[in-house]
Amino acid sequence: MAPPLKDLGLLNPSRTAFFMCDIQEKVRPAMNHFDEVVIVARKMVEVSKIMGIPLIVTEQHPRQLGKTVSDIDISKALIVLAKTRFSMLLPEVDRHLHTLCDGILESIVLFGIETHICVEQTAIELLSRNLKVHVIADASTSRNQADRLLALDRLRQIGCFVTTSETIIFKMLGDKENPKFQEIRHLVKEPSPNTGLVGGGSLKM
Numbered sequence: 001m002a003p004p005l006k007d008l009g010l011l012n013p014s015r016t017a018f019f020m021c022d023i024q025e026k027v028r029p030a031m032n033h034f035d036e037v038v039i040v041a042r043k044m045v046e047v048s049k050i051m052g053i054p055l056i057v058t059e060q061h062p063r064q065l066g067k068t069v070s071d072i073d074i075s076k077a078l079i080v081l082a083k084t085r086f087s088m089l090l091p092e093v094d095r096h097l098h099t100l101c102d103g104i105l106e107s108i109v110l111f112g113i114e115t116h117i118c119v120e121q122t123a124i125e126l127l128s129r130n131l132k133v134h135v136i137a138d139a140s141t142s143r144n145q146a147d148r149l150l151a152l153d154r155l156r157q158i159g160c161f162v163t164t165s166e167t168i169i170f171k172m173l174g175d176k177e178n179p180k181f182q183e184i185r186h187l188v189k190e191p192s193p194n195t196g197l198v199g200g201g202s203l204k205m
Contacts, residue, residue, distance in 0.1 A: 009161045011109075011134070011171040015101050017054040018044060019126075020074070021088055021112025021119050024059055025066035030143045031113060040139040040165045041111060042072045043187050047169055050183045053109075054078045054100050058088045060118065087121040097129060107132040109168055111139035116151035123160050134161045136168060 023041055028034045048055040057080040059068055068074050078100075083090055097105060108126050110133055112119055119140050123133045135155050142148035152162050169188055173181055 009132070009134070009163075009171075011107055011168070013051050013053060013172050015104050015106040016172070017056060017100050017105060017108055018048045019088055019108050019110045019112075019122065020045065020055065020057045020068075020072075020077075021110065021122060022058055022060040022065075022114075023069055023072060023112050024062065025069050027065055027113060028069070032141050032143065032145055032148070034141065037111075037113070037139055037141050038069055038071050040136070044109070044111060044136065044139060044165055044168070045072055045074065045077075046187060047172065047184060049076050051172060051180055053172070054096075056088070056093055056096065057081070058083050058090070058093075058118075060084070060086075086118045087125050088118065089122060089125040097131075105131065107134060109134045109136065111136040111165075113140070114142040114147070115140045116142050116147040120151050120155060123155055124158065127159055132161070133159075134163050134168060136165050137162055138164050 020041060023038060031037070045055060047053070055074070055077045057068060057074050057077045059065070059080065059082050061084055062082050068080070074080055079092065079096065081090055081092060108131050110119060110123055110126070119135065123135060126133045133155075135152070137152060140148070142151070156162050166188055169184060173184065175181075
């Protein structure tokens with residue numbers, strides 16, 4: 001018997017939210033491929049605006065680590081929250097989970113920093129709430145590539161879909177005749193930076 005469709009990684013835009021985790025200015029020097037992650041994250045935030053996907057943004061201890069990078073326009077985010085917890089699942093975020101998408105939220109598209117800490121702990125808590133979690137590999141990084149790659153492996157093992165930004169965009173569109181296709185087309189004309197962020201096996205810094 002085929003598994004239920006909900007387990008196959010389909011995305012329904014009307015039942016999906018984007019979570020962007022802690023892409024902040026003062027961590028830039030420490031992170032592998034930070035600038036490339038910003039390019040991809042900016043693209044995903046633009047997709048959320050065009051398609052009307054709710055966007056939740058967090059900032060880890062912003063008094064010390066700064067605000068979200070200015071390269072990414074988060075002015076249309078549903079909420080932007082400061083946190084000290086590693087997971088994004090703050091009480092206010094948890095409350096929104098019950099009301100997002102008219103109460104029929106199914107999937108979270110998750111990306112940000114650091115993959116093995118805040119992204120991983122957020123994913124675990126989302127899965128525990130019976131939500132499907134899609135982690136964008138080319139928009140998530142860590143200081144250490146070994147930590148990042150092992151975290152992506154763990155995320156797969158616990159039931160997340162580890163994927164790419166372009167895969168998410170085309171799953172959300174579903175059809176070239178989607179009325180949003182022309183607006184989004186320019187975002188996929190240029191492929192994401194070829195950094196090795198979605199490659200497997202190499203632990204080189």
